[in-house]
Amino acid sequence: xxxxxxxxxxxxxxxxxxxxxxxxxxxxxxxxxxxxxxxxxxxxxxxxxxxxxxxxxxxxxxxxxxxxxxxxxxxxxxxxxxxxxxxxxxxxxxxxxxxxxxxxxxxxxxxxxxxxxxxxxxxxxxxxxxxxxxxxxxxxxxxxxxxxx
Amino acid sequence: xxxxxxxxxxxxxxxxxxxxxxxxxxxxxxxxxxxxxxxxxxxxxxxxxxxxxxxxxxxxxxxxxxxxxxxxxxxxxxxxxxxxxxxxxxxxxxxxxxxxxxxxxxxxxxxxxxxxxxxxxxxxxxxxxxxxxxxxxxxxxxxxxxxxx
Amino acid sequence: xxxxxxxxxxxxxxxxxxxxxxxxxxxxxxxxxxxxxxxxxxxxxxxxxxxxxxxxxxxxxxxxxxxxxxxxxxxxxxxxxxxxxxxxxxxxxxxxxxxxxxxxxxxxxxxxxxxxxxxxxxxxxxxxxxxxxxxxxxxxxxxxxxxxx
Amino acid sequence: xxxxxxxxxxxxxxxxxxxxxxxxxxxxxxxxxxxxxxxxxxxxxxxxxxxxxxxxxxxxxxxxxxxxxxxxxxxxxxxxxxxxxxxxxxxxxxxxxxxxxxxxxxxxxxxxxxxxxxxxxxxxxxxxxxxxxxxxxxxxxxxxxxxxx
Amino acid sequence: xxxxxxxxxxxxxxxxxxxxxxxxxxxxxxxxxxxxxxxxxxxxxxxxxxxxxxxxxxxxxxxxxxxxxxxxxxxxxxxxxxxxxxxxxxxxxxxxxxxxxxxxxxxxxxxxxxxxxxxxxxxxxxxxxxxxxxxxxxxxxxxxxxxxx
Amino acid sequence: xxxxxxxxxxxxxxxxxxxxxxxxxxxxxxxxxxxxxxxxxxxxxxxxxxxxxxxxxxxxxxxxxxxxxxxxxxxxxxxxxxxxxxxxxxxxxxxxxxxxxxxxxxxxxxxxxxxxxxxxxxxxxxxxxxxxxxxxxxxxxxxxxxxxx
Numbered sequence: 048x049x050x051x052x053x054x055x056x057x058x059x060x061x062x063x064x065x066x067x068x069x070x071x072x073x074x075x076x077x078x079x080x081x082x083x084x085x086x087x088x089x090x091x092x093x094x095x096x097x098x099x100x101x102x103x104x105x106x107x108x109x110x111x112x113x114x115x116x117x118x119x120x121x122x123x124x125x126x127x128x129x130x131x132x133x134x135x136x137x138x139x140x141x142x143x144x145x146x147x148x149x150x151x152x153x154x155x156x157x158x159x160x161x162x163x164x165x166x167x168x169x170x171x172x173x174x175x176x177x178x179x180x181x182x183x184x185x186x187x188x189x190x191x192x193x194x195x196x
Numbered sequence: 197x198x199x200x201x202x203x204x205x206x207x208x209x210x211x212x213x214x215x216x217x218x219x220x221x222x223x224x225x226x227x228x229x230x231x232x233x234x235x236x237x238x239x240x241x242x243x244x245x246x247x248x249x250x251x252x253x254x255x256x257x258x259x260x261x262x263x264x265x266x267x268x269x270x271x272x273x274x275x276x277x278x279x280x281x282x283x284x285x286x287x288x289x290x291x292x293x294x295x296x297x298x299x300x301x302x303x304x305x306x307x308x309x310x311x312x313x314x315x316x317x318x319x320x321x322x323x324x325x326x327x328x329x330x331x332x333x334x335x336x337x338x339x340x341x342x343x344x345x
Numbered sequence: 346x347x348x349x350x351x352x353x354x355x356x357x358x359x360x361x362x363x364x365x366x367x368x369x370x371x372x373x374x375x376x377x378x379x380x381x382x383x384x385x386x387x388x389x390x391x392x393x394x395x396x397x398x399x400x401x402x403x404x405x406x407x408x409x410x411x412x413x414x415x416x417x418x419x420x421x422x423x424x425x426x427x428x429x430x431x432x433x434x435x436x437x438x439x440x441x442x443x444x445x446x447x448x449x450x451x452x453x454x455x456x457x458x459x460x461x462x463x464x465x466x467x468x469x470x471x472x473x474x475x476x477x478x479x480x481x482x483x484x485x486x487x488x489x490x491x492x493x494x
Numbered sequence: 495x496x497x498x499x500x501x502x503x504x505x506x507x508x509x510x511x512x513x514x515x516x517x518x519x520x521x522x523x524x525x526x527x528x529x530x531x532x533x534x535x536x537x538x539x540x541x542x543x544x545x546x547x548x549x550x551x552x553x554x555x556x557x558x559x560x561x562x563x564x565x566x567x568x569x570x571x572x573x574x575x576x577x578x579x580x581x582x583x584x585x586x587x588x589x590x591x592x593x594x595x596x597x598x599x600x601x602x603x604x605x606x607x608x609x610x611x612x613x614x615x616x617x618x619x620x621x622x623x624x625x626x627x628x629x630x631x632x633x634x635x636x637x638x639x640x641x642x643x
Numbered sequence: 644x645x646x647x648x649x650x651x652x653x654x655x656x657x658x659x660x661x662x663x664x665x666x667x668x669x670x671x672x673x674x675x676x677x678x679x680x681x682x683x684x685x686x687x688x689x690x691x692x693x694x695x696x697x698x699x700x701x702x703x704x705x706x707x708x709x710x711x712x713x714x715x716x717x718x719x720x721x722x723x724x725x726x727x728x729x730x731x732x733x734x735x736x737x738x739x740x741x742x743x744x745x746x747x748x749x750x751x752x753x754x755x756x757x758x759x760x761x762x763x764x765x766x767x768x769x770x771x772x773x774x775x776x777x778x779x780x781x782x783x784x785x786x787x788x789x790x791x792x
Numbered sequence: 793x794x795x796x797x798x799x800x801x802x803x804x805x806x807x808x809x810x811x812x813x814x815x816x817x818x819x820x821x822x823x824x825x826x827x828x829x830x831x832x833x834x835x836x837x838x839x840x841x842x843x844x845x846x847x848x849x850x851x852x853x854x855x856x857x858x859x860x861x862x863x864x865x866x867x868x869x870x871x872x873x874x875x876x877x878x879x880x881x882x883x884x885x886x887x888x889x890x891x892x893x894x895x896x897x898x899x900x901x902x903x904x905x906x907x908x909x910x911x912x913x914x915x916x917x918x919x920x921x922x923x924x925x926x927x928x929x930x931x932x933x934x935x936x937x938x939x940x941x
Contacts, residue, residue: 049223070308073279074198074223118779130222136311138590139437142291143734149313150767155781159219162285162311164298167465171597183565185602267481287888288735292436299469304483316763320895332863334900347521368606371577372496372521416928428520434609440589441883447611448916453930457517460583460609462596585739586884614912618746630714632751645819666904669875670794670819726818732907738887745909755815758881758907760894 049074051131051161052124054081054116059092059177060101063169065192067135070163072110079112079127080105081120091178092195100193121156132158137165198223200280200310201273203230203265208241208326209250212318214341216284219312221259228261228276229254230269240327241344249342270305281307286314347372349429349459350422352379352414357390357475358399361467363490365433368461370408377410377425378403379418389476390493398491419454430456435463498522498578498608499571501563504529506539506624507548510616512639514582517610519557526559526574527552528567538625539642547640568603579605584612645670647727647757648720650677650712655688655773656697659765661788663731666759668706675708675723676701677716687774688791696789717752728754733761794819796876796906797869799826799861804837804922805846808914810937812880815908817855824857824872825850826865836923837940845938866901877903882910 051071057064057080071078082097098113105111116123124132132152136142142162149160172190180187181195188194202217206229220227231246247264254260265272269281281301285291291311298309321339329336330344337343349369355362355378369376380395396411403409414421418430430450434440440460447458470488478485479493486492498518504511504527518525529544545560552558563570567579579599583589589609596607619637627634628642635641647667653660653676667674678693694711701707712719716728728748732738738758745756768786776783777791784790796816802809802825816823827842843858850856861868865877877897881887887907894905917935925932926940933939 073308074310119776119781122779136291138594139288139291139586139735140590142285142288143736146313147734147767147769147772150316151772154767155776159222160313161223162313164295164309164311167299167468170465171594171601173594176594176598180566180602183569185566268478268483271481287892288437288884289888292438296436296469296471296474300474303469304478316766319763320892320899322892325892325896329864329900332867334864371606372608417925417930420928434589437586437589437884440583440586441885444611445883445916445918445921448614449921452916453925457520458611459521460611462593462607462609465597585743586735587739614915617912618743618750620743623743623747627715627751630718632715669904670906732887735884735887738881738884742909746912755818756909757819758909760891760905760907763895 048076049131050077050079050127050129051075051133052079052081052120052127052129053133054083054120054123056085056088056090056174057082057097057101058090058174059097059191059195060193061172061174061177061191062189063135063165063172066166066169067133067163068111071133072108074161075131075133077110077112078133079114079129081123082113082115083120084115084117091181096196104193119155121152121158124158125156130157130159132160134160134162135165136162137170197225198280199226199228199276199278200224200282201228201230201269201276201278202282203232203269203272205234205237205239205323206231206246206250207239207323208246208340208344209342210321210323210326210340211338212284212314212321215315215318216282216312217260220282221257223310224280224282226259226261227282228263228278230272231262231264232269233264233266240330245345253342268304270301270307273307274305279306279308281309283309283311284314285311286319346374347429348375348377348425348427349373349431350377350379350418350425350427351431352381352418352421354383354386354388354472355380355395355399356388356472357395357489357493358491359470359472359475359488360490361433361435361463361470364464364467365431365461366409369431370406372459373429373431375408375410376431377412377427379421380411380413381418382413382415389479394494402491417453419450419456422456423454428455428457430458432458432460433463434460435468495523496578497524497526497574497576498580499526499528499567499574499576500580501528501530501567501570503532503535503537503621504544504548505537505621506544506638506642507640508619508621508624508638509636510582510612510619513613513616514580514610515558518580519555521608522578522580524557524559525580526561526576528570529560529562530567531562531564538628543643551640566602568599568605571605572603577604577606579607581607581609582612583609584617644672645727646673646675646723646725647671647729648675648677648716648723648725649729650679650716650719652681652684652686652770653678653693653697654686654770655693655787655791656789657768657770657773657787658785659731659761659768662762662765663729663759664707667729668704670757671727671729673706673708674729675710675725677719678709678711679716680711680713687777692792700789715751717748717754720754721752726753726755728756730756730758731761732758733766793821794876795822795824795872795874796820796878797824797826797865797872797874798878799828799865799868801830801833801835801919802827802842802846803835803919804842804936804940805938806917806919806922806936807934808880808882808910808917811911811914812878812908813856816878817853819906820876820878822855822857823878824859824874826868827858827860828865829860829862836926841941849938864900866897866903869903870901875902875904877905879905879907880910881907882915
């Protein structure tokens with residue numbers, strides 16, 4: 048069984064993230080959405096909200112799991128028996144950022160990073176854009192699969 | 197069964213290509229190396245040599261097939277029942293080139309492109325480098341898995 | 346009156362090109378589509394076809410002109426009283442290519458280059474993609490505004 | 495009448511910014527310099543100084559307005575009847591950053607982003623460079639059009 | 644005598660940094676490792692540790708000096724009679740970042756920036772990666788030349 | 793004595809090339825301009841012209857030599873006792889192209905590649921631009937140090 052970790056802060060989870068998970072399910076038998084708890088970055092949407100709304104969203108898709116982690120992504124991957132990290136890339140900047148991470152994760156624990164291109168029509172969507180629009184009371188329902196609080 | 201096409205001219209097939217095929221076998225049940233016949237680009241190593249040496253190299257790995265094609269990669273993929281293209285990326289330039297191709301192939305036939313990062317130590321290796329060194333009688337045996345003529 | 350040149354080979358003219366012209370008309374009073382005759386590159390669709398089909402397409406839009414030129418784009422611009430070049434950019438590679446051209450054109454004749462981002466959903470579309478699909482008898486009617494021969 | 499917003503923090507306004515405004519005036523009938531108040535980023539030069547010195551600098555150019563805003567740039571644009579954002583780009587990183595913003599602004603309110611290349615001789619100039627040199631008491635008068643306090 | 648400054652925070656100094664210093668010694672008669680004190684960024688490893696461990700590491704290489712500085716890198720360079728800055732570049736992002744800095748330093752004081760490519764096998768190594776692994780008690784001894792506290 | 797090769801086609805040699813040679817002389821004791829004979833690419837200015845005009849230009853600078861070569865740049869470097877290649881980089885595309893070459897040359901013969909940034913005001917200047925302007929009888933005397941035929 049091939050398991051992939053899809054790691055991120057998902058603050059919040061966007062339709063761009065959803066698209067990568069759905070396409071990842073064509074490639075992997077199981078995808079674990081790993082919500083990294085990052086004490087540094089602060090959070091806009093509470094961790095509990097992010098976990099619960101994602102669990103609810105995927106409740107009928109048993110090949111998707113949702114979990115929270117604190118430490119290194121590779122340790123989280125090992126815990127779930129995953130040999131793959133799944134990442135969506137939109138830009139050259141994403142590409143280079145992931146490249147260094149991927150090599151670090153390969154060196155550390157032999158974890159393989161698999162990249163999918165973000166759909167062009169999603170390329171401008173990011174959690175930080177959603178947060179900004181949300182903070183100005185713009186309707187962001189088209190950008191996120193789970194209704195925000 | 198998940199089948200991926202690994203397309204290219206492979207003129208010649210390098211250890212960088214080999215590494216992507218081997219890592220692709222962790223991800224897919226079957227990898228078809230598709231040698232595109234490109235009347236435009238000319239060739240340094242005869243097509244027959246490229247096909248036969250690769251078939252010989254992978255003869256004990258039944259999950260790898262080697263085949264030649266003329267037309268669109270997506271047509272070749274359909275013929276082999278493959279829904280995935282496997283590509284190794286080394287540079288930002290590769291990344292952008294593949295991005296347009298990937299979107300074209302998704303639009304045409306719903307074929308998904310899966311990217312793996314080239315290993316850093318292979319990133320400088322390309323078929324054109326091997327051809328250049330070979331033309332000056334440099335030893336390229338470390339750069340190619342199949343002995344060149 | 347602000348006139349912009351929209352230069353290219355347009356072999357063929359795609360819906361990506363069309364989108365830039367239409368958005369350029371919001372910005373400029375007049376857009377001259379300049380079809381560069383390039384003896385080096387060869388052509389797939391005859392120059393006469395490209396000129397006539399574009400003239401026909403824009404026949405009711407009097408703010409668009411279609412013309413052919415041989416020499417430097419800046420000379421063509423001067424001839425049309427244009428102080429601007431209009432360019433669509435899709436990728437980092439486009440961006441850098443245009444940057445050197447823009448500076449050359451500014452130094453030569455004070456011509457200003459104005460960039461618009463290609464729509465994401467058009468970013469994979471290029472004349473060379475259309476030519477390739479066309480050569481394999483794929484339907485490209487969704488990619489070009491003018492019916493191909 | 496074509497109005498463009500030229501948004502930024504302008505902390506401080508540099509000769510690179512000035513060059514974009516001046517070239518923007520060739521393209522647009524009116525340019526509104528929009529000083530975004532960003533509670534997150536802190537400020538080096540007081541907002542009042544930035545507003546007043548710019549208003550003073552452009553006092554004889556009635557096609558330039560200077561204004562402050564808090565919310566989304568697209569809301570500020572609508573308020574000024576502007577359909578365009580004007581942006582100068584220096585680097586690939588700028589290009590990609592603006593690309594996502596431009597698409598977001600187009601989706602939100604149909605605002606078009608127009609890019610001009612920074613002059614090569616200005617490409618190294620940024621507000622953060624000026625702030626750093628200023629903090630070490632270096633003479634920055636060549637880098638800014640308005641005398642700093 | 645040609646002297647180069649190799650500036651950075653070195654929090655901590657990695658084997659990637661070491662490689663650039665060693666290769667710099669082929670090119671320059673003397674390399675001064677300049678540890679910039681940056682009150683903004685905070686530090687993980689105490690400045691005293693960084694200085695002492697580096698001085699100890701290079702104690703038998705008299706062509707390498709280690710020093711701390713507060714202000715502009717160009718002022719530090721002048722103090723050491725250095726006309727060159729030595730920088731290692733790994734990525735496109737590094738390349739563009741250094742490009743603006745290099746031009747600023749050339750304009751300010753005629754200091755020349757000399758770039759060497761990071762070795763591919765080091766390209767993923769950064770101080771921030773080491774800090775992250777260290778914070779999770781991973782063994783980082785292969786990534787740093789000086790034993791961490 | 794530190795010798796660097798400055799390799800290229802120099803068809804023709806531009807003021808951008810000249811600037812790199814002059815700055816290289818600050819860094820190296822000797823710079824050998826290596827004119828690569830490339831049977832593939834064709835030539836606009838005869839090899840004899842390129843060699844003679846450069847020799848003449850540098851006749852009073854004994855630290856610069858001009859030579860022609862056919863094979864691999866590393867073989868030419870060894871012949872001249874050079875351990876360094878000197879390269880100017882203008883763009884991200886240059887940077888990535890040189891990166892693969894530099895690694896190949898390091899692996900082949902331990903040759904080190906040293907990069908200098910092109911001056912911003914030269915970044916748009918290339919031999920191909922000069923050739924194009926020359927072919928249309930534009931005055932290119934500001935772009936080349938040696939008078940063209």
